[in-house]
Amino acid sequence: MTFARVSGTALAAALAGMLGLGAAGAETLRLSHNTGDTTTWHQGAEKFGELLAERTDGALDVRVFPNAQLSGGDQMRQAEMVGRGALDLVVTSAINVTPLVPEMAVFSLPYLYANYEQVDATTQGAPGEMLADILLDKGIVVLAWGENGFREVTNNVRPIRSPEDMRGLNMRVAGPMYIDVMNALGANPQQMQWGETMSALQQGVVDGQENPIGAVIIPQQVYEVQKHLTAWHYSYDPIFLGISKAKWDSYDADMQAILREAAQDAMAYQREITREGTAQGIAFLREQGMEVYEPSADELAAFRTATQPAFDQWAERVGPEIVGAFQDAISAA
């Protein structure tokens, strides 16, 4: 497109977007997330924008930037940027925030949760609020919790049926705790941006990775570059929609209520489509030619035992008060 062919209106809109101004005096908020534009993270973020525009008569407009574009491709940096007001909004997963807030690792402790009821009892209950309070101290207001999901392992070398099968595999991981989990299993973990992972898998730089089926593996077509998947449910990863405290404080109570409700509704939608995609996911992946292994209860117990050292190490880092609150909510669910 040459400059001369851009209409005056389009140019004005483009300039307004760059300046953070939307149509006719609307305020444009920039939302960053670190997956592609086909994921349920992206759909949840877009839904938030739609609801917000509707409910504010267009006064607030959300622009969604996928693939961690606004943080130079660094998925871990987004939270810190929202915290100091360099980003307005973020959708990110718990594990990405652990460098800033190590307590966020609590959600993803290996084999903490056995099912979605237990998950919801924490993310939608008092334990989730405990973490939201800690994030608030870092300048991030959590508006709602959504879902990345139970993370499943894929690789191109062999089917994973036991902890022994993980030995020596070169595994891409997102964040710090997963390095310790992979080490406990005898794998060779390598921390890597999600944005670089598909090509690393394709080129054989790493053998495998782990991610949730409905939110990431299917929408990002990981099945195109990976042969084996084991549904070992070893770690749960929530996402959240957060806003910078500086931005939040610029609104009155009525606008804050609209923001929170739109976020709650958008993340409820996001959880729903993620769970639907996950429920149909294994059949779909088999159709695509993946070899999917579903471990028995005994086999799952073996993975749990093998990852226990990483659980213990990170439970200590998170602290007994928070871990205890999670475990109480889980046993009551």
Ligand code: X2X
């Ligand atoms: O990087 C990943 O694996 C992803 C997309 O799940 C997260 O952002 C943690």
